[in-house]
Amino acid sequence: MSHSSFLYPFLDDDGGTAGAELLGAIPLADVGFDELVASARSSWLLGLGLDHDTVQSNTEALDRAATLLIGAANAGRTVFAIGNGGSACDADRLVRLITGVVPARSLLDPALLSALANDVGAARLFDRQIETYVAASDVVVAFSTSGTSVNILAAIECAHRRGAKTIVFAGYGGASLQQNPCVDVCLSVESASVHRIQESQGALTNELVSRVRALLETDPTPSRPPTEVISP
């Protein structure tokens, strides 16, 4: 087993049957085009089913997450999204989909991230930014497949300490984040495959954005605080 098997179990070099998770027990030398198609279709259908089941099992959590986002918007606060690697892209996707509905931004500027990684360490990529940008009643949304990333855990703890609300997308059934006292809402995916987790987190994201839009249509005039006008 390689040390990355936790993330990508099908990558293990096991003497000619690598990829077995994708292709069943077929020796790689015998893989033909039809087997590749069958593998793709199997994973595709598995993913669609997981999307459906995930949205169903997170109904109540989705409602609470949507309420938190609307609350932030009504209070004139901001939603901050974070994640590592592909999850960083998924955080940016949430921001893309929800901007215009709720004030949102990601904490993923490459200059800042590289500065922090170089000078402080990868474990502090996000909590240092949260200390700087996030205040009470803001919302921090974290995307994690493993649910155990050190910098995500530090970010959630920091956000909670500052009085912000926290929403976490996590795989492996939510891992330990379901019981983390710093997590207000955990949207969990019951899978141990990084790719399938991210895909179903995308389905959860769509559903969350849809619910936020629906709530805003119900109450289209949020009680935002008046904008302060500063005289010259």
Add this chain to the structure above:
Amino acid sequence: MSADPCEAIAAVAQHLASRITAGAALWVTAPGLEDHARHFAVEFVHPASVGAAAVPATAVTGTADDIFLSLRRHARPNDVVVSLGSEESGFAHELSVRSLAWGVDHVHIGWSCDQAASQLNPSTFRIWLGSSDDAEHLVTRTYHLLWELTFICMQMNRRVHERPGSAPLPAADERTGGSCPVCSDEAMVCEVQAPTVDHLATVRNACGTQVIDVSLLDNVRTYDLVLAHAGTAIRHLTVGNRS
């Protein structure tokens, strides 16, 4: 309407594995959906820690013109450019034609609400996700599977058995992109690289760079796409939503 993209994913994976093994780089574009372009690139570059060579995949972002400028400078013949997104913007069509002039493969993962607006150069390998903007959420699953199958193909000592009748994409100098409307002989898609002087223009096409006669055409400008035959530009090409 949703689509079953699995055959196309498998076919593109076979081809990517072949191209990557031969040294190709991947250039990934998704105007307006840059998060997907970056995610695609992350999948192919990472993980390097399991012993598999990281694939040089790069997300190219910005406006359509920014992207074309970047690809023009960086993509080399037989590299693969990938576009993700709706086909209605015209970006994918323009990229499909410019790819011919640059001698690179073009893979498009996309959808279109308006089938009539959906037209790509036939040499583009398309993974079709349906006729609804809802298809956007299927993009992530598509490039995940593409990476998984490409990796499997690359891991094998020999290429996956080709499906009978499935033709791999042609090499760069075989993708000429059109035919002469007069004699039906081969014509080349060319991108103008330098302003014309004395009715001559330096162009780029699948065979490299050459100087051709553009005296038959009016207003030939840098980065215009023209069809050329026997060293002569015979017509301007209209691409995407602009000409």
